[in-house]
Amino acid sequence: MTLQDTVLLVGHGSREAAGNEEIHAFAARWRARQPDWRIELCFIEFASPGLHDGLLQAARGARRVLVLPLVLNAAGHVKMEIPEAIAQARRQCPDTEFLCAAHLGACDPLLDVLQRRLRQAMNALDLPDPGSTGVVLLGRGSSDRQANGEMAKMARWLQEEGDHELVDLAFTGITWPRLERVVQRQALLGMTQIVVLPYYLFTGTLMQRIVRQVGHLRTQYPRIRFACGEHFGFEPEISGLLEQRVAELRTGLPASALPCDGCSLRAIARDLGHGHTHQHTHAEAIAA
Template structure:
């Protein structure tokens, strides 16, 4: 049971555009109203304060137990590497505090329900709501992590199979391909007369602003097509319910198999390549060994099971800020 001595710590990505950070803070306020007995705090991986390390240390110093819940759709370097490393550091500084890590939101039926509802509303806004002549583009943040891109591909496929649209494509705003312009070109060649762009983003930021500019440009480039672009969806009820369930699963020590081996393998590769540290260090003790951080139900510390996973994590970056980390970071 969640007690007053526990802290639920939301981990947001953070954005150069402060309006995106303010939306995450607003999400936390609304979640507190839904869960008035919980102590809910917020930290950010980059671009905003408090930082991940600062937020973890502050929570660990004032709580008996910290339940870390990433408010992030796809797991790549941030979730697989930087969050666990920050937890290692906080554990070394505050060994008296139990720190548990929940899975990210990931591809799942509740998120699919949000996308389907957004698509239905978009179709109602179009002149001719015919799914056979309306292409759909699920547009998300690109990654150098194939697993994160694969989660988006899964969502696009689920969206196709759960509806009547004959063409549901995937596009990315950066890092990987295809990009939105190329997908729109393909859909126009295939005879679509209308296109719905569904941004796969929780909150606003520089990339959401860029998406709206791109769609405005496409309207000029393809005057024969009708476009509709939906908004980000971080305040939908399903997101609050998912976050709440993550906390309840941590509290009940429900194991989750999505992150442990993937996270460890990813971090081992990164350490071997010399990329082993997050954006900022505020820990007080040096550490010499890798402590694997797993979601609830799997103890911290070295484990002896073999990793048979084949991860091919590229270290190339296409984002516009420089740091030596093997992840996909872009401004939100």
């Protein structure tokens, strides 16, 4: 890593201060892990510095800015807001090169994290029979089918790599099914234990809501034992993935296909003769 490079972590941001503090703590740990790198941090929403200011700050004294979305799935923020902000920064800082990496995405390192979380939950339940223990992978949810599809892929991988016959997918918002409905189905199928695995990087209002929901479910289903995993932003696989993204950008290796490839929103915008911007998205896409 040359001194002319700035690595810019782009976190989502949270209405809950504890979530933003965790992202700052993650950045501090990563700086300690890579002391020769200049690592800056900004947020898409709910916290400062914002994306635009973060890009301009990262460009100061840098020949190149390596933008790393600290995001699990690609929806509106990754597909539209980050590229638009980078395009604006390029216009304002023409002497600085801006390169953007892919989001974290569905991959084996994240599967490793989920498998470890599942083992921890099974240990907490005193190692019950996996055949009678349902698993629910619980994510944010999006109006973007590709983002939801990445979640479905992770749930399928988790099932294929383990002994649990029943691994379901649920969402905390935007789309369905929700956690309560999936638990109802698993209870009807005779599950005597249910493990809820949140698919979140850091804490925040949604993680707090999940803990409350699992508490309500314990009351609703007193004969079922529940275990709830934790978010996994501080796991070493996350830092490793980001370092892989940096290496890809620095060596010029092609990252995975742009998350907009095949996106219906991009196709509509192209047909209209416009760029892939918020002005040509529907309300749900913006909400994602």
